[in-house]
Every structure is written in structure tokens, then in C-alpha cells.
Amino acid sequence: MLRFAPSSTRDMNIADLRVAIFNYIVSKQLKEDLIIRIEDFETQKNIEGKDKEILEILNLFSIEYKSLFYQSANLKYHQKMALQLITQKKAFSCFCSDEKLDELKEIAKKDGKEFSYDGFCENLSDETVLNINAPFTVRIKKPENNIKFTDLLKGDFDYTPFDVDSFIILKQDKTPRYNYACAIDDMLMDISVVICEESHIFDTLKQIHVRELLGYNKEIKYVHLPIILNAQTGKEISDVDDLSSVKYLIEEGFLPSAIANYLVLIGNEAPNEIFSLEEAIEWFNIENISKIPAKFDIDELKLINKKHVEALDDMRLSKILGFADIDIGKLGKVFLQETSTIKEIKEKISSIFTIKTKCKSFEEEFIKLKECMQKAPFFNDFEELKKYIAEQTNLNGKNLSEPLRYLLTGVDNGPDISDIYPLIKNYLGEIIK
Incomplete structure (x- = not known):
């Protein structure tokens, strides 16, 4: 069993999506x-509807899963196991x-040391604990021996009891802390492989400690993925970067298939640059992922996205663009000469259907041309249309081509009009208003 455990306190970022x-x-x-486990214990930080948004994103990327769980649903088990640890003197x-x-953290900082709980409450007698009328947390005892585990990507790790420390497993309101809840949930759900970010390495050793104290001996295999850097800045992509948000990338017009393709590609060796997730299943080996940070380059993603758009069925692309016309799908691909995302293509098509009232530097010619076009018969061939307009208006050269381009496309430059006209000729009534 594998699990993906996103938080409902923030947007899903590209590192989450890669996991x-x-x-x-x-x-x-x-x-x-594969199961999805929503981490929703931070009740004050949970964002309403964020869990549904996460599931919608997974659906967009065709990531199938067996079951959906909410971490808070296991509260009774978290508390029950904590009571067991207290009874066995493995927690206090x-x-x-x-x-x-x-205050203790500040002292450690001034001394240039890592903070470690001083164990003040660990040896309190049962009688003393019963007589203290004050809020309390529950801490697990630090291990007596080193915690060791093997990462399939990074190799062997060996941490001292000091590294693990006597960390809190239940807060004062008796809800669990992150590492404790994850350790219990992975036991309950019989997780066999954990794939997560390398920032969770210290979390892993604490979770192993919890399970060992509870006598859970099933081996869990671990893969801690290297961080993702912004190729433009060289810094780790964080939640404050627009680039980090999957929702932002989708809104900017990147296809889910292209984003997935790129996230699998970076820091990896692939037989082809362009592939689907289903194709990746055939050759992907997680142990071959680069051990150094992956670099996320938005310009490379645009190139990947362009190739995925090119590969789309014309009708499928048309529907993504808000139409149901093969010609509009073909038109979208014509605009790939100068665009790379669905958003950019939509903007180009929107310009075509925008009402145009004047054309800079060709104001008189534009009015004459527009009046002619509104009265003109339908022409299947673009050159015949141009010939007709020239005869009716006596316009030629730039005085004809420039205002005609603007009237048909809403912009002053772009792909050849002879490539565009066959795909918009059936919409002239809407375009020339």
C-alpha cells in the first residue's frame, strides 16, 4: 500500500504533485x-474546500486511488496508542x-547548540502527575539506541537519540502532532512504501521511533525526493512563488499531461522527451532519480506544453478552447507558432472575436474596408476575397493588408492570414461587427 498525504492548509504545489x-x-x-490521506488536524489552519480542490487536481492528472481518508478520522486510535505508550512508560x-x-530554545541558540528537551517531566512520579492540575502534552521518550533506515535513493541513514529527542505526540487538546499521527496511520493502513520530499527525513526517523516503541516491525521502504529549484533564480521553489502552485499553472494554460510529463522528466533519464504517465509506468525507475536538486524551468515547460497541445485531437483542443469545431482546434495549432499555452491561444482567438472600431494609422481605410466586408458575399477562397475588396475599395498594398489583418484577427501581426482565413471564414458574421 502506498499513500499520498496532502495538507488541507494550503494549495497543492508542484513538489506535492511530483510526490x-x-x-x-x-x-x-x-x-x-494507492490511498489519499488528507492531513486535516491543523483545524485552525485548514482552508475550507481545499480538500476538494486537491481531489479535483488529482482527477485532472488522472491519478487513480483506491480510497480517501481524513487523518482526523483516526483520532481515537491516535489517543489509544498514546495511552498504551504512557502505560508502558514509553511516553510521559x-x-x-x-x-x-x-526559554530553553533561546538558551540553546545562544550556546550555539541544537535544542533538545531537557527531560524535566520525564521522571515525575505517577502521584505527582495526578496532583498537577495543569494542561499537559504527551511526549514520547527518546530512543535508547540510534535510529537507522535505508533510503532507496539516498542510501543509509543513522541518527542518534539526540536527533530524535523526546518530541510531543499529543498536544494539550489531545490531538496528535504530525509525526505521531503519520506513524500511527501508516501502521493502520499497512503502508509498504513511503515516497516524500527530502525535507521529511527527520520526520521519517521520528515516525520509525514511534512504530518501534509500539512493536510494529514491518519494513517500510523510503524514498526522499530531492528539492525542486527555480531554474531562473537558483532558489528552492516555495509556496510564495506562483510557479509552485499547480492551480496557478493550470490557470495559466498548461495542460495537466504536460505538467506531469515535465515533473517526471526533470532530474530523470527518460527514453523520450514527450510521454504520458501510462507510458512512464513502463520504464520509470524511482531509484534512478537524480540525487541532486531538480531544476524547474518554466521555459522548458512551455516547450513541453506546446508539443502536448500539438498532439491533441483537433476537436479535443477546440473543446478545451471553449468551442466544438474542428476548425477552431486547427486554428489553435496555427497560433502555436507564437504561443505555447492554452491561455495564450485563447487570448489570440478572443482578439479575433473582439469588436474592432478603428485601426491605428489606417483609420479611413479601416472604415471603408469594414463596410465593404459587411456587405460582401461569402468567399471560400481568401485570395478571391482580397481581390473583391481591392476592386470595391481601390485599396492595395499595406492600405489593404494591414487593416484587413487587424479586422480579421484584432492584432497587427501574427501567422499568415491565408492560414487563418480558411479556419474563421464561417464566423465572419461574428468577427466583422
Whole structure:
């Protein structure tokens, strides 16, 4: 069983999507189920509707999953397991206030040391704990031995008890902290492979510690993916960057198939530059992912996107553009000479249907041309139309070609009008208003 566990507190970013895609591919290769587990314990930070948005994005990318879970639904199990750890003296009640902990962190910072809980509450007697009438958290005891695990991509890791520390597993309101909840949920859901970002390496060792104290010995294989850098800035792509948001990329007119193609391609060796996720399942090997950070280049994504648009069926492209006409699909591909996204193509087509009242530098010619076009009979051939207009208006050269281009396209330059006209001739009544 594999899992993708997005948070409902923020937009899904491209690093999240890459994790989802790799989990999907590997689940198909292993013939194991993929589940979606929404991390919704941060109730004050949860954004209403964000879970549905995440599921919609997964659907857009054709990422199939077996079941959907909400982490909060397992609260009773989180609390039950915590009680078991307390009873077995593997966890303890901690009455230290946030102010006290902040003070200890500040002292450690001044001494140039990493903060580690000082264990003040760990050895309180049961009687003392019963007599303290104050809010408390539950902390797990730090391990007695090093925590070791192997990452399929990065190799062996070995961490000391100090690295793990006596971390909090239940907050004062008795809801679980992230690592504890993940550890319990992965046990309950029989997870066999965890694919996540490398920022979760320290989370992994804490989760292993929880499961070991609970006597859970099933081996879980791990893959921690390198970070994604912005190729233009060289910095890690963060949630404040527009580029990081999957929703933003979709709104900007990038096809899901192209985004998925690119996220699998970066930091990887592929037999072809252009492929579908289903094709990637045949050759993808997660152990071959580069160990260095991947670089996300928006210009490269545009090139990939253009090729995916080119490969679309004309009618399919037409429907994406808001029509149901093969000619409009063909027109969209004509505009790929100067565009690369659906949004840009839509803008070009929108300009065609925009009402035009004047043409700069050709005001008189434009009026004469427009009046002629409104009265002209239908011409199947563009050259015949031009000949007719020239005869009726005595316009020629730039005085004809420039205002005619603007009247038919709404812009002063672009693909050859002779390529555009056959695809818009049936819409002239709407275009020349």
C-alpha cells in the first residue's frame, strides 16, 4: 500500500504533485493500492474546500486511488496508542509551558547548540502527575539506541537519540502532532512504501521511533525526493512563488499531461522527451532519480506544453478552447507558432472575436474596408476575397493588408492570414461587427 498525504492548509504545489505522481507510478508498477490521506488536524489552519480542490487536481492528472481518508478520522486510535505508550512508560505527560520551552530554545541558540528537551517531566512520579492540575502534552521518550533506515535513493541513514529527542505526540487538546499521527496511520493502513520530499527525513526517523516503541516491525521502504529549484533564480521553489502552485499553472494554460510529463522528466533519464504517465509506468525507475536538486524551468515547460497541445485531437483542443469545431482546434495549432499555452491561444482567438472600431494609422481605410466586408458575399477562397475588396475599395498594398489583418484577427501581426482565413471564414458574421 502506498499513500499520498496532502495538507488541507494550503494549495497543492508542484513538489506535492511530483510526490503524488511518483506514488501513482510506483503503485501501478508494484500492483499495490494507492490511498489519499488528507492531513486535516491543523483545524485552525485548514482552508475550507481545499480538500476538494486537491481531489479535483488529482482527477485532472488522472491519478487513480483506491480510497480517501481524513487523518482526523483516526483520532481515537491516535489517543489509544498514546495511552498504551504512557502505560508502558514509553511516553510521559509534560507540563512545561510554551514560555519555558521558548526559554530553553533561546538558551540553546545562544550556546550555539541544537535544542533538545531537557527531560524535566520525564521522571515525575505517577502521584505527582495526578496532583498537577495543569494542561499537559504527551511526549514520547527518546530512543535508547540510534535510529537507522535505508533510503532507496539516498542510501543509509543513522541518527542518534539526540536527533530524535523526546518530541510531543499529543498536544494539550489531545490531538496528535504530525509525526505521531503519520506513524500511527501508516501502521493502520499497512503502508509498504513511503515516497516524500527530502525535507521529511527527520520526520521519517521520528515516525520509525514511534512504530518501534509500539512493536510494529514491518519494513517500510523510503524514498526522499530531492528539492525542486527555480531554474531562473537558483532558489528552492516555495509556496510564495506562483510557479509552485499547480492551480496557478493550470490557470495559466498548461495542460495537466504536460505538467506531469515535465515533473517526471526533470532530474530523470527518460527514453523520450514527450510521454504520458501510462507510458512512464513502463520504464520509470524511482531509484534512478537524480540525487541532486531538480531544476524547474518554466521555459522548458512551455516547450513541453506546446508539443502536448500539438498532439491533441483537433476537436479535443477546440473543446478545451471553449468551442466544438474542428476548425477552431486547427486554428489553435496555427497560433502555436507564437504561443505555447492554452491561455495564450485563447487570448489570440478572443482578439479575433473582439469588436474592432478603428485601426491605428489606417483609420479611413479601416472604415471603408469594414463596410465593404459587411456587405460582401461569402468567399471560400481568401485570395478571391482580397481581390473583391481591392476592386470595391481601390485599396492595395499595406492600405489593404494591414487593416484587413487587424479586422480579421484584432492584432497587427501574427501567422499568415491565408492560414487563418480558411479556419474563421464561417464566423465572419461574428468577427466583422
